[in-house]
Amino acid sequence: MKLVWYVFKMFLPLLFGMLFLFIFGFEIGDLFMNIWKYIFNNVPVKEVLHIMLLYIPKTITYALPLSILFGICYMLCSLASQNELVAFFASGVSYIRFVLPLIIFALILSHAYMVFEDKVVVPTYKQYTDLKNELLHIEQNKNSTNITIRSENGKIIYKADTYESSSKRLHGLLVIVRNDEAVITDIIKAAYAVWSEDRAVWVLSSPVVYSLNEEGELSSGYMRPQLEELLIESPDTFKNNEVDVETVTIAQAKEYLRYLQRTGLPGGKAYSVYYKKFSFPYVILIVTFLAIGLTGRSRRNIFIISMFLSLSASVVFYVLQMVTMLLAENGYIVPAAGAWLPVIIFLIISVLLLKNSKT
Structure with missing residues (x-):
């Protein structure tokens, strides 16, 4: 229990610190992208702040995987540079046992991410979009x-x-x-x-x-x-009832899929994005495995190289997911494979990296 407390005592401040920085960065980026539109349409500062507040839950979903990746890499590199990991290994604590609390935490967080996305992010992001369209006088074409x-x-x-x-x-x-x-x-x-x-x-x-x-x-x-x-x-x-399945709840997505089936409209993209709602939250588990498995692969510039390797592997995951989703949308593979195949492949790779990690 002391080991678990020690791990989270180091990791959680890093996680929340990075989360705050990334959320702030995404908010500022969105503000700068739209600031001239706000000025041109005389949008009050109060409404701009309201838009930014509604955008926070969406930024959390963007920032969380990155924050976990940076937090774990920095923590493990810091422990390695101070020879604290060597002390743990010498006392009989294996590397897998040391990082197991982080893996369990990532698994729980993956499921929480799915619920948070469905119950909080989707409604607030819709309010964010509707309010911004209203204030910027953007009309939706129903023809x-x-x-x-x-x-x-x-x-x-x-x-x-x-x-x-x-x-x-x-x-x-x-x-x-x-x-x-x-x-x-x-x-x-x-x-x-x-x-x-x-x-x-x-x-x-x-x-x-x-x-x-x-x-x-x-x-x-x-x-x-x-x-x-x-x-x-x-x-x-x-x-014009085309719905972006990624921006609706799971229940609404099911209803839209039934509509596509009833009317005979093509639904490859919609089905693949629907399955992605269940597969994508496991990106948290994947980045956790990648950060744990790739940290310490070099004895020189340990943090920079570990971050580079982890980020590179994460980018490969996102690119692979884009490719499989595109294949699913065009009917080359089934929609479920488009969403789940990258997750399964990278979970296997991540487990192998963890198994062969240097201690």
């Missing part, structure tokens, strides 16, 4: 172009050139109607369609209907009432 939507479990497919959110109007509409066996029965074309609030259906302008009989013969005709009753998909479905 959509080149829309393809599946409805009624794929029985009805809408294809439109554009959707106007303000007037709830679809332009260049093509509707494909299929039966239970997924065989096309009717194709409807219209210059535009307007949503009727009273009837809760799409009212088509001069529609032309092409029907296919059982023999595959095509005939044209007028809009039948039974076809019009099928066009009940909500206008909200046609809005």
Whole structure:
């Protein structure tokens, strides 16, 4: 127990000190990037401070892995330079036993990071974005172009050139109607369609209907009432509803994924980012392993070389994750692999580094 207390007595002040410095740096960087926009739009100082306050939880998620990396490297290098690690090893305390409290702490912190991201960071970052957009007069476009939507479990497919959110109007509409066996029965074309609030259906302008009989013969005709009753998909479905899964909660992400599945929209990127919500928090465990395993690999300039090696390995991890996420988005690998593969690879590498650490 004394060993655990000694480790955290040295590590926690370093962690919180580095965390404060990185948070301050990220806040100042965000302020400088937007300060001319604030001045141009006459944003009050009180509101700017409110924006900065809402941005703090997001900066914590950026700063925490870096703070842990710097804190562990500095602590171990300091102990090594003062020969305190040698004293521990001579008294029968192995290197793994010495750093085990840090590993357990990192594992707990990884799970806490996931909860903190979902319950605190996502809501506050949304408030930060909404407030900044409001003060800087940035409007969100709800109109959509080149829309393809599946409805009624794929029985009805809408294809439109554009959707106007303000007037709830679809332009260049093509509707494909299929039966239970997924065989096309009717194709409807219209210059535009307007949503009727009273009837809760799409009212088509001069529609032309092409029907296919059982023999595959095509005939044209007028809009039948039974076809019009099928066009009940909500206008909200046609809005520019693209959601950045990374900026919503896990529950909201699940709902969005169900929406993509229901409408038949591509979801490779959304699914991979959703899985990343569960895999990325383990970056804390990874940087902990890297800092422990790579510290002390050189006897000269121990801190500089240890930091360089740890940072380089961390950069490789982030680059690998970017590559696998890109592969997942384009369908070359499954979304779960895009999120978890770098974590698994680096956890294995980190454990091997720890096992072969010099003591």
